[in-house]
Amino acid sequence: MSKIQAIRGMNDVLPEESPQWQYLESRIRHLMGTWAFQEIRFPVLEQTQLFKRSIGEVTDIVEKEMYTFEDRNGDSLTLRPEGTACCVRAADQHGLLYNQTRKLWYMGPMYRHERPQKGRYRQFNQLGVEAFGMAGVDIEAELLLMCAEFWRQLGLSDSVKLQINNLGSSGERARFGEALREYLLPRKAELDADSQRRLDSNVLRILDTKVPQTREILADAPVLGNYMGSGSIDGFSKLLEMLEACGLSWQLNPALVRGLDYYNGVVFEWTTDKLGAQGTVCAGGRYDGLSSQLGGTATPAVGFAMGIERLLLLMQETGSFPADISQQADIYLAVVGEGVQAQALQLAAMIRAALPSMRVLTHTGGGKYNSQLKKAFTSGARCAVILEGDSPQQTAKVKVLGDSGQSLELPLSDVVTWLDTFFGNEHEQKNS
Numbered sequence: 001m002s003k004i005q006a007i008r009g010m011n012d013v014l015p016e017e018s019p020q021w022q023y024l025e026s027r028i029r030h031l032m033g034t035w036a037f038q039e040i041r042f043p044v045l046e047q048t049q050l051f052k053r054s055i056g057e058v059t060d061i062v063e064k065e066m067y068t069f070e071d072r073n074g075d076s077l078t079l080r081p082e083g084t085a086c087c088v089r090a091a092d093q094h095g096l097l098y099n100q101t102r103k104l105w106y107m108g109p110m111y112r113h114e115r116p117q118k119g120r121y122r123q124f125n126q127l128g129v130e131a132f133g134m135a136g137v138d139i140e141a142e143l144l145l146m147c148a149e150f151w152r153q154l155g156l157s158d159s160v161k162l163q164i165n166n167l168g169s170s171g172e173r174a175r176f177g178e179a180l181r182e183y184l185l186p187r188k189a190e191l192d193a194d195s196q197r198r199l200d201s202n203v204l205r206i207l208d209t210k211v212p213q214t215r216e217i218l219a220d221a222p223v224l225g226n227y228m229g230s231g232s233i234d235g236f237s238k239l240l241e242m243l244e245a246c247g248l249s250w251q252l253n254p255a256l257v258r259g260l261d262y263y264n265g266v267v268f269e270w271t272t273d274k275l276g277a278q279g280t281v282c283a284g285g286r287y288d289g290l291s292s293q294l295g296g297t298a299t300p301a302v303g304f305a306m307g308i309e310r311l312l313l314l315m316q317e318t319g320s321f322p323a324d325i326s327q328q329a330d331i332y333l334a335v336v337g338e339g340v341q342a343q344a345l346q347l348a349a350m351i352r353a354a355l356p357s358m359r360v361l362t363h364t365g366g367g368k369y370n371s372q373l374k375k376a377f378t379s380g381a382r383c384a385v386i387l388e389g390d391s392p393q394q395t396a397k398v399k400v401l402g403d404s405g406q407s408l409e410l411p412l413s414d415v416v417t418w419l420d421t422f423f424g425n426e427h428e429q430k431n432s
């Protein structure tokens, strides 16, 4: 029988890599805590309509990438391809959007049926941050500064760049869309097939195309900026002034339109040149119309999503993980002889209670003294405690696993004190 494998594009995180995940996750929790954003959690499965109505029928995600199926009741359900629509759905359903401001975040897996490659998977994780009820540029600036501070804390400031654009209001976009359609219509035959289709359904998305010939045609197309009123233009320049005042630099990118339909006003991406084609690590913007578009409470909104896998790759690529995030054991408790097994489990509990920051790996599964010591050495622990005998013991051996190789026999009641001193000294040496 052939062995069952994981689904293509859905990755296992093995023990060697999970400390890096935990490190990033804990940095994220810390950041969100210090900025006083609140966590929200929602299901990975939602009604298909939620994504069709929010992301837009004529987008890559809805057209080609969703994991959609009928459940046993015949309802059409979809594994969430992104979190913003879910977050709006959940927040509105529980009355968090009515007449108030909210600063929310979430983290978890998203699902898109894409061609798997480095930095592009079918199950991937995002940190999402969404702010509701605030129409001004101060919240936009705050979110961008939050990203910048995160890069700083991770040592990535030199590896990512901010690209930013203004999409204007939906009315302005509509007028621009008409002009763009008028410009493209006579050239329809020269466009790629996707863009031809979008000419009728969602003309702005053509700006997002990667097909060179279409890009060439777009070079002389109308420019969105020329269709914007003073309100949109002033708001955006206020944002840029605020960013400048806060010492943030950016690059204006008029081609930045984002793949989702619901954005208006500012949109942005943080990109890196260190991950090849999958260079966008974080993307977001304002989406004031989304909640009412979903039939919910109208509220101004702005947010971003960060791809955790790409962030992880970038951290690896730039060597930005601290050296001490491994989770190797500190203390290896060797247990030689069945007679001391129960006693060993109790001793381990005692050590953990007295030294709560120490990782104590108890040897289970039996085996000879020498093979257990070998395991102690390869475990990465810095010292071993050895209990040996056919019946409960009064003493244990402690052995330093580093260069000194020091080894001595101690009354059981002294083991904790010895360990405390040993690790206390190490701690002091590290800090001196």
Ligand code: ATP
Pocket (backbone or CB within 6 Å): 082, 112, 114, 119, 120, 121, 122, 123, 124, 125, 126, 258, 259, 278, 279, 280, 281, 282, 283, 284, 305, 306, 307, 308, 309, 310
């Ligand atoms: P791309 O242009 O790379 O396809 P996107 O515009 O589809 O990205 P968003 O929907 O804005 O991406 O998602 C926000 C972030 O989530 C992206 O910037 C990226 O870091 C990450 N991301 C999106 N799709 C994937 C994927 N399939 N695998 C891994 N990360 C992803």
Ligand code: MG
Pocket (backbone or CB within 6 Å): 060, 259
């Ligand atoms: Mg995509």
